[in-house]
Structure formats: C-alpha cells, structure tokens
Amino acid sequence: MDVAAIQRDLDRRRPGTSRYVSAREERDRVEILSGLLDGRTTGAPIAMIVKNESARPEDYESLKELFRPGHADYGVYKRYGIRDHRGGGRLSGRETVARVAAGSLAKQMLGSAGIEVSGFVRQIGNARAESVDLEYARKSELQCPDPEAEVEMKRIIEEAVAARDSVGGIVEVRATGVPAGLGDPVFMKLDAQIAWGCMSIGGVKGVEIGDGFALAGMRGSEANDQFKDGFALETNRCGGIIGGISVGSPIVVRLAVKPTPSIGQPQRMARIDGSVVEDAIGGRHDPCLCPRVAVVAEAMVAIVLMDAWLRRSSDPFGFKDR
C-alpha cells in the first residue's frame, strides 16, 4: 500500500492551492491508524484520519439561526431538530476528504488489475474541453484536460468572482482497462451504483453514462453499439455499460455540478422563526466546485468499480475447474 499516493490524491482535492478554489488553508495530512504492518495490509480494516486544522467556527456564528439559499441548512434542521451550524463537518464538502482517501486506495488495487480511473473537468460555463490530456488534467489547477479550454475556464471563474458570484460545470470520469463482466443485474447494476456514488457528492445534480441524455433523442439503429470483432464495439454510446454490466469498453460518466451556493451577493434567507431577511454572507468558498468534484467523483467511481470487482471474483468452490 502506497501511502504517498493517497497523500497525492488528497493534495489534488485540497483547498488553498490556487485562487480558483477556496482560500481556506488545510494541509490535509493523512495518518494511518490501523491495518498496515511494514507497509503491507494485514486484513484488518484500514483506518485513516485527516484532521481539520483551519476550522474557524466563529465565521459561522452569524449563521446559527439563519438558513442559506442553496444549502441544506433548513432541511437538516427539519431532519434532526438541531443543526450544527459550524463549518467543516459532514454537511460541508469537507467530508469528501474521506472519499478521496478511500478512492485512492481503491485505485491502487484497480491499478494492479490494469484499471485506470480519471476524473477531470469537462466544462465550466460555456467553455468545454474538446481534447482530453489526462496527464495535463492531473496537474491543472482546474483539473482541466485541455490547456486551451483551461484559459477560457479561468476567465469565466475570474469574471464570476469579480461579480461576487459562482459558476457551475460538468465533470467527467473515465475508467479504462475495465474488463467485461463487472456489475450485477437488477439493483446492483454498475451504472446504478455509479449514479448513487456520484449523486451523493455535494453539488451534483445530474449523472449520465455514455451518451446519456443525448440517447433520448436517438433511434435504436443509431444508439446501439454494434460489434466489431473479438467482442469489441464499434462505438461507445453506452459508456462501457449495458444492462448494468461492463462490456469491456471505457466507462464514461458525466456529472452536472451546480454553481457554489455560497456567493457574496445579497440573497433572501430564512430565519429560524420563519421570517425572510436579505443579506450577503462572508466565508471562504470555492467560486466553482468542479475542480474538486472531479477528484471526488474519480474516487467514487473507483470505489464502485473495486466493489464490483470484489463481487465478481468468485469461484470460491472451484466449480470452474471441474
């Protein structure tokens, strides 16, 4: 197990690294609590801890009795009858640190089976990455795979920041080297699990596989991926998954990411007594969630694929050899 690789993934997600993400300074150092002996896993659960270092609960004091637009504040209050108004908890993007750490471990295991999973930013505003250089994306401040589009994306973010506003976008995850036969019918379909994992990331409002919503407007003769030879497919409109099971083509997932709800403009918020106030909120927030969602989405797809792999590899009674 390569702990340094986990740290590298955490660093990709980490805030405070550029002006395109939140200015909050978190070192996000991962510490392994259990499950390792001389660098090898022992079969015991692998417990990792990443501590919050730059929490500033006082920033949130004014929010104690206020429900912000676009935030879970009001729903959480109704859900539990109490709301932890301080930032940095499981209702903030902070909880995705754990996902990235787990996903990084999943990627190590998948990597040993030849499966690579990569998340990147496909679109911000109307700037769309047309070419995909994964190596570039991995180092890009915006996790963008197209240097040209990246320039435009940065401009769009800067404009939004200047207007005390935020922007949304589209994140894409690709997995290559995935063999045919991962996933189970009915409820454990591979795409159902991926949709669950991706939609559980804060700010994500849509998930599509392969050509996704574009397939709704096609005819079957156009949408079907026909066979070429040796079970390879001529096209990949299905995004690598048919009937919930992988078919050997790259898996392609796209996520719709809403603009960060925390903006500097005045908005109509609700007070706990039901009255409405118009005000602007401070705090340190990302002008665009996409660069960080890309890293988290990559982790979630990796976790789902690892789980599917573990379920697949099963001939425990050796029936195949008979």
Next chain:
Amino acid sequence: MDVAAIQRDLDRRRPGTSRYVSAREERDRVEILSGLLDGRTTGAPIAMIVKNESARPEDYESLKELFRPGHADYGVYKRYGIRDHRGGGRLSGRETVARVAAGSLAKQMLGSAGIEVSGFVRQIGNARAESVDLEYARKSELQCPDPEAEVEMKRIIEEAVAARDSVGGIVEVRATGVPAGLGDPVFMKLDAQIAWGCMSIGGVKGVEIGDGFALAGMRGSEANDQFKDGFALETNRCGGIIGGISVGSPIVVRLAVKPTPSIGQPQRMARIDGSVVEDAIGGRHDPCLCPRVAVVAEAMVAIVLMDAWLRRSSDPFGFKDR
C-alpha cells in the same frame, strides 16, 4: 392494504395493452402469499407473486450463442460464465413487475402521509409534453400528460415501427406533499438514492434532479432558490432536494431513456466464438421503453421516499417531548 390498487399499477406497466408497447400478452395478476390478515398487514413480510404466463423460450433459442448489440448478453456471459438466453428473467424488463408491485405498496403508505408520486413521459424524440395533466397521463397509452404532445409522440413511435426501428425519450417523476427533512447526509442522500433507484431500471442512461444539467451553465445567483416566506422557496431549480435532504418543494426527477435495443433491422452481432454476424432479430418488443419506464420510475422514487420516511420518523426514546 389495497390489493386492487397494486393490480391497477401493474396494469399500467403491463405489455400487450396497445400497439405502442410490446405485443406480449401477460395478465400480470398479483397474488399475495403472506403478510395480510383480513386485509390488514400483520408485520410479517408481504410476499407477492406474479407469474410469467406468456413466456416463449423458443423465441430465444436462436440467441443461445449470440450476443445482441445494446443488450447485456455479452457482459452477463463474462460475469457468470453461463447465460440464461431465455427471455422473461431478471435480465429482461420483466423483473420490473416486482418493482411496480412494491412501489404501489409504498405509494399507499406515502399517500396516507399526503405524499403523491407520479411518473410520466416528458419527451419522445423531439415531441415534448409542455403541460402536465397527471390525471390524463395515468390513463394515456403513453403515460403522457399532454394530449397534444401525445399525438406527436404516437406519430414518432409509428414512424419508428414502420422503419423497424425504436426511439428513446425522457421520463419524469414528481413527488408532491414531501415535507422538508427527508434524506440523510453523505451516502444516504435522498437524491443519491433516487439516482441509484432510477439508474437501476433497464434502458435508463441518465438521471437529473430539478434543473439538473442545465444548472451546469448557470451562475449561483441564478441557480439558488431563494426563500419566500414560511420557508417556502421562490423557485424550484433544486428539484426539492438540497444537500441530499428534501426542502418541502416538489421533488422533480428526469430520466434519459435509450431507444429499445431490440430492433428489426440487421445489426452486427457477436457469436460466442468471437466472430461477427450481421442479422435481424425477431421477438415481441416495445418500440419505445418510456411508457413502461414511467411506471417503474414512479415506483422506484416511491420506494426511496418511503425508506427515507421510515428513517426520519425516529424519536424512539421520546427525547423531543422533554
């Protein structure tokens, strides 16, 4: 428990009812095996059985060693090392009968709490329902809520049938009367569960909540649903869910449905030995999956909402009354 209501929902999903769905004749009679005493539930599991009556395994005999485009055939073969080539099983749309029966029961319980869940066809080809009359949809052969759009949708389906082809579309599910506070943070987010449930339906390739993919192109100031009064929201771009928790507005879900992969035109299929053959397949299939997916999606959203409701209703130790 109203068994007749379950039968009515099964009848909405049932094939053989019009020329817009599969010609296969199934009566789909539900039989209750356990859990009822004089029409009341007893706390025991409710077991229901719906038998396949019009199975024609011989129709599928020619497919024994053939993998069809757009079908899970090849993936399943790689997954299990054996493939049940006969139709009507859990790899066919037939398995959704069980979902509809369970969903119908969930709707009964939700109904007693004032929650209504309705699935309908929003779009087929480029024909889009602009008005939503749920009463109409429930009786429409296409589950379409807009009589005008329905005419156009039928035309599009008929054209596809004439061309031995199929069409895709968009299904929408709405839930009204949903109180704020359903769903849990992180992995049990309400939208994550809905995405999982909807993407697990055969033929679905995308799921979005509220304005979904359209949010990707907005700014925060436009995307945020601001408060009006008494915790009501001015808009519903969020589709009733923020941060994975319901906010009291109607829940809105849209599903991208691919065209039925079974078409009458010749296609390049793979044989089990890896060779490719071009041929057309017979069988009794839906020219468009949407009308039936609408009923199934409604069931899945109802099941997820019921589950969230059960998790919410929890003050078992009476702490709130202290």
Next chain:
Amino acid sequence: MDVAAIQRDLDRRRPGTSRYVSAREERDRVEILSGLLDGRTTGAPIAMIVKNESARPEDYESLKELFRPGHADYGVYKRYGIRDHRGGGRLSGRETVARVAAGSLAKQMLGSAGIEVSGFVRQIGNARAESVDLEYARKSELQCPDPEAEVEMKRIIEEAVAARDSVGGIVEVRATGVPAGLGDPVFMKLDAQIAWGCMSIGGVKGVEIGDGFALAGMRGSEANDQFKDGFALETNRCGGIIGGISVGSPIVVRLAVKPTPSIGQPQRMARIDGSVVEDAIGGRHDPCLCPRVAVVAEAMVAIVLMDAWLRRSSDPFGFKDR
C-alpha cells in the same frame, strides 16, 4: 445442483412421519422457481417454494384472543399490535422449512470442498447418546446417533405423551473437513455467527461451542488445546474455533432445546383483556422438538460456514501470486 438432495433433507425435517413428531401431514415438496438452467445455477438468485398443504386455521380459531404460555403470542401482540393467530406462519416451526432448503444447498457447496455438516440428537431427558454413528442418525426417527440411547429416548417421549406433556433435550452439530482460517475477527467471528444462527431456531435456549460451559470450571492448563504436529491439536476442547476463526479441527456445537410449550395439560393462559384462564389446548404438536431441531441446526451451521467460506476466498487482485 442436486434438487433431490434438498428434498431428502426436507423429508428429514417433515412432520407426520412417525409418532415421535407432530401428526400434521405435510408433503413438503420443494419447487425451484428460478436460478437453474439445465440443472446448473446461472448466477441468478435461486428461489424455492414449499407450500403449506395441511394448514388448519380453524384449529387455531379458539386462540384468537388467548396468549399461550411458552409461546410468542403475547410478545408478538405487543410487538405489532396485531397477531396472526393461525398456525403455519413464520411464528411457527413451519418457517424452518426454508432454512433446511437453503442449508441443503449450502451443504452441497461445502461438500464439494470436502466439508461435511451433520446434526443429531445428543440427549433427551436423561438419555444421552454415548456413541455417534452419523449414518444411523440420518435414518433414525429421532435423528439419534446411538441405537441404544434411541430406545431409551423413545421411552422418555412416550411417557411424556402419555402424561400429555413434552420433553426437552440437547442437539449437536458437527462439521468435519473444515480448514483453518474460516471466520473473521470481532463481530463476524465464526462462533458468533453460529450462535446467532442456532439461537434463532424456535425452542433453542442455549448454544455452546466445544466444551462450552464445562470450560468455565477449568484452568487454562487444562482447557488449552496444545499443538501436536503439523498444526494439529491434541484435544478439541475449543470445538474447532479459537478467537472466532476455525483451526482445522472438527467444529462442535451443542444446543439446549426446551420442551415443546404446547402440552395437553391445563395451564394458566392470559386473555387479551388481561384476565387469566386455566385451560388445555388441542392441536397437532411434537412431543419433543429435538429431532426436527437437529435438521434445522445442521442447516444453520452449514449456511454460516458457507458464508464464511465465501468471505475467505478472496485474493481477487491476485496479490498472493506476486
């Protein structure tokens, strides 16, 4: 998959076969609903159904508002607020039919790995089987492995029947051929799972592994199973499990079975209004539960072992071969 073998196990559990078990006549024919293709499992769930044929709900009519001693009647009423007073449901021993069918399938898989699981009656009243002939037990009306003890056991049961009473006893399950390394630490310990499975059988009030309660009176120097050679143990006081993980010795489990609560003598029962009545109850019941519990306990241990086997067989990424 050998369906006949499943039927044979169901026949061992079946009532109406001798005067030592309930006179209720049930054929207990198993029917396979799914999961098989030409006798081979397909990876789909294996659904089996065994129908109740000799249900006589009218026998139970008088019990509608009566809570019997030693039965779950009162607890169930408090649990659900409604009680299904008719026999043959999941609150009767009838539900164990399903366990035996599933356990029989588990035994087939375990058998292919050289693991044999056998349940038998160790003791009834003060008659104790001193020798263990598993072949004999399998055909014995009492599932008793010792012909001599069987004679005495039958006499004890007959005496109880004559007195309109019932008797308890001890059931034992042995599993041989179990390799070392099954089971997981902490909550998934092999013995914890076995205890759960066995205590979930109606009428079972105690479970012990190996020397069990006798170990409480020993010293460590006496209780420890020391190593002999090649990892074999000199004794088997541990019953094949140490620290929740199998050690390669036979697994030995014993269950305390209470006397059948349904007896022909008058007893003080409660009415639904809280009053107490003294009366005798009719019906067709086993004078001793042990012979049938032996078959069910064998099934439960087999299911737990199969589950542990499935969890163990995991080197899905091929790390061992590096």
Next chain:
Amino acid sequence: MDVAAIQRDLDRRRPGTSRYVSAREERDRVEILSGLLDGRTTGAPIAMIVKNESARPEDYESLKELFRPGHADYGVYKRYGIRDHRGGGRLSGRETVARVAAGSLAKQMLGSAGIEVSGFVRQIGNARAESVDLEYARKSELQCPDPEAEVEMKRIIEEAVAARDSVGGIVEVRATGVPAGLGDPVFMKLDAQIAWGCMSIGGVKGVEIGDGFALAGMRGSEANDQFKDGFALETNRCGGIIGGISVGSPIVVRLAVKPTPSIGQPQRMARIDGSVVEDAIGGRHDPCLCPRVAVVAEAMVAIVLMDAWLRRSSDPFGFKDR
C-alpha cells in the same frame, strides 16, 4: 449525552486496576471526535477514540513465528496469509474498549426508557454468587455481586496465579424494565442477536437465556412460564424472551468464559514451519477474563436491546391513531 458516564464504564473494563486483572497500565481516556454540539447529539455519527498508550510491541517480538495454544494465532495466519503479531489490536481483548464505549451510550438511551442493563460475574471456578447486589458488583474488583462469594473467587484466582495458571467462569447479564414486544421473528430474534453479540466476545464459549441448558432436562409442564395476572408471568425460566420477543420479564443471559489461554506454564506451541516447541510465554495477562467480560457483555446486551427498541418504535405513518 453524558461523556463522564462513558468514561466510568471504560474504567470498569480498564486493565491495571487490581492484581486480579492484567497489569498493563492503560488510562483509556475517551475523546469525542464528532456528533456532539454543546453536549447534545446532532444526528451525526458519534465518533469516539481511545488511544493505546501502553502498547509494548517488543513483548510480542518472540511470538512472530510462533502460534500459541488457545489463541487465534494460527487461524488468523491461515485466514489472511499474514499475521500482525503485535498485541493491542483487534485480535486482542483491546478491541472491546470500543464495545464498552458504544454500550455505555446505548445504556444512556435505554435508561431514558427505564431499561437497566447490568453485567456481573456469577461464578469463578466453583465459587458461585448466590445473592445479587448489583450496586456492590459495580464497585467490586471482580464485578461480583456477592461479597461472600467474592472472597472465595479471589482466593481461587490467587491460587491460579501462584500456579502460573488461569481460571474460567460464568458471567451473567440482566436487563430490567424491558417492555414486552422487543425483537423480531425468525432471524432477528432478540435472543439470537444477544447470542451473537455475547459469543463475539473473546473467550466466550457458551451463551444461554433464562434456564438455558437446564431446560433440556425438563418437561413442558415444568418449563412453561404460566401467566399470573395482567400478563405477568409466575416464573422466568424463559429469561424474558419467548419466540425471540421480549415478554416483559427481566432478561437473563449467562456466558461461559474459558480460562485465559495465556499462562505462565510451558506449553506445546507450533512454529510457522509446522514444528512443535514446548515453552512458556511472558506478557501481562488477566488470570481470569470474567471481570472484564462482564462489562463487555453488559455493553453487548445493551447494544442489542437499543437496536431492537429502534426497530420496534415504528408507526411512522401514524396507522395506530386511525
């Protein structure tokens, strides 16, 4: 939430407090990581951490290639192909710290519903507590409820220590104030869950409910608990549970605890190469596990009861009020 009460329970389990338990010095300070806001739970998971402070891995260095009798060493090695030979992990009694912390929290919730759960030592060697003073037990070094028996128990332990040996015993857990109607039929029976929870504690080899194994020798007329008035039972041979559901009487559970396997006498151990060596092992171990198992068993029963309570309290759709 009373954090001090959790600490008090941890202190009851803690080593190093008397010469009757392991001399290892652990402070066992609990730290709350999440889930609390101003002393109230927020609905977020409650994470607690207790750090190992007195780990001495060097004590275990000599055990690296040695499998001890009565320990999981060999089984674990076969299970995972690697064994973490250092003490203090999840294969040692150390993992029960977490159970006690969780159980203490469960007890707080149960206490608010009038349910009290108490674990104590019933027997060590042939010294048996005949009277039960729970207040006394809670402060007793041996968790023994009978001052007279305690003197004898201490003598038995001292004798064993002098002989470089260990002793076993019997632990009992009682829960009072448990209403009728907790637990579910079939696999989620209350006693099945208790058996699972108790048997999952290291060193426990048997579990019985109520009169347990003694019921095996009784007749039904003797074993049945008849009704007295107002649904109360005349006797409590059933230990508060019938058919897996609580009946309103105190719940009584007894656990058979084997002698500590770690003794100072020479024993025949296996080396990793399959050879057998005779040697004595050092280290800091309990001469008798019972006092600490009593605290852990209390926690496990509390956790199971809380879970059953949570499942019971369910009329989420308000059907009862109609």
